[in-house]
Amino acid sequence: MQYPEWIWHNGGIKPWAEANTHVMSHGLHYGSSVFEGIRAYATPGGSAIFRLQDHTRRLFASARIYDMAIPYTPDELDAACHEVVRRNGLRQAYLRPVAWRGLGGFGLSAETPIDVAVASWHMGPYLGDGxxxxxxxxxxxxxxxxxxxxxxxxxxxxxxxxxxxxxxxxxxxxxxxxxxxxxxxxxxxxxxxxxxxxxxxxxxxxxxxxxxxxxxxxxxxxxxxxxxxxxxxxxxxxxxxxxxxxxxxxxxxxxxxxxxxxxxxxxxxxxxxxxxxxxxxxxxxxxxxxxxxxxxxxxxxxxxx
Ligand code: PMP
CATH class of the missing domain: 3.20.10.10 (D-amino Acid Aminotransferase, subunit A, domain 2)
Incomplete structure (x- = not known):
């Protein structure tokens, strides 16, 4: 996979290589993350993101099930999705918003901060060419x-x-x-x-x-x-x-x-x-x-x- 140049992480765009999380993040140990997979397509009228608001709604629903308070509004995450596709100069893209329990305290019920990232990159057919x-x-x-x-x-x-x-x-x-x-x-x-x-x-x-x-x-x-x-x-x-x-x-x-x-x-x-x-x-x-x-x-x- 060829990585893009930019990624959105905890509130802003940054270089791909700088979007890091601590090895003791709750999400890494206990699977406590919620995410989405979204596509943007190159249409005759320019690039367009497919059902973005429905995906963002599902992201917040997943977070709600696990009592994770995402520290951004749906509108802010929608804007982040647009920004990361545009900044990477992508016409067609797969987008991956993800929110996870970060570093803070220890134990299954620890009230950790919620970290959020949105990645986007060019992606062809998922199950192989043809x-x-x-x-x-x-x-x-x-x-x-x-x-x-x-x-x-x-x-x-x-x-x-x-x-x-x-x-x-x-x-x-x-x-x-x-x-x-x-x-x-x-x-x-x-x-x-x-x-x-x-x-x-x-x-x-x-x-x-x-x-x-x-x-x-x-x-x-x-x-x-x-x-x-x-x-x-x-x-x-x-x-x-x-x-x-x-x-x-x-x-x-x-x-x-x-x-x-x-x-x-x-x-x-x-x-x-x-x-x-x-x-x-x-x-x-x-x-x-x-x-x-x-x-x-x-x-x-x-x-x-
Ligand atoms: N089931 C599972 C387990 C999945 O991971 C996905 C992909 N998100 C789907 C179904 C299809 O969901 P969607 O069409 O929203 O991508």
Missing amino acids: ALTEGIDACVSSWQRFAPNTIPAGAKAGGNYLSGQLVAREARRLGFGEGIALASTGLLSEGAGENLFLVFDGALHTTPVSAALLNGITRDSIIRLARDAGIAVVERDLPREYLYLCDELFMCGTAAEITPIRSVDGRQVGAGRAGPVTLRLQELFFGLFDGRTPDRHGWLEPLRD
Whole structure:
């Protein structure tokens, strides 16, 4: 990864190399951080950040779950996101706001200061070149997601990603592009860092938030784009074997965008390539950024000067 020149850290822009935290920071020891992943796209009207305010709202919701008082307002963090993209001269970017319990006291319930940073850099397809067009081979992980009464999946918190790492690293070790996890109920949950959509008879089926998943903003965008286009969407519990029976399957997320899945556990899904519903949704989603899809929900926020 080529690092950019500038980063926003605790209130202002500074050189990338100077955004440091103490090794005794609470977040490093106990996973007590909350973060976001956001994309900015190069549109015909200039760079625009996709659903920035929704991501910032989720960041504050994650912080609230863990009693972390972020010492900036949502507007200040939105401004930091704009500033870090602009200062790095990026047209297309991935943004990473992160807030963590810093240095102060000792012990799990210590009231530490909350440190905040926003990084941004150029990023292509998350699951590899060709993933968006050719699709990926996925597997069901031997690791399950955490039960809902253990760790809240609705918070995008650093500690949750120990689960994601086990799922993703096992999948890569076994030669798969990504892993899919079951919930503690045994029903389908989500990918290591992506939500799931299955297509049956032209309708979209996606797992519900009660299935230990992060309520993805891309998932929500897809649901709304699909409904606008007259495609039915059902949120429902889904058993594992439906992965093998569906006509089409894809994962989605800010990083993964809309990535078709061509096989699961070595079994071909549908025709083994992106099907018509997946292609239509990719067209609608990526169309937001090249002007083919009207931005009727006001999701694109032009980069500020
Ligand atoms: N689930 C998990 C576990 C994730 O990490 C992500 C990526 N943030 C998603 C789903 C998709 O969420 P979003 O579309 O908001 O990026």
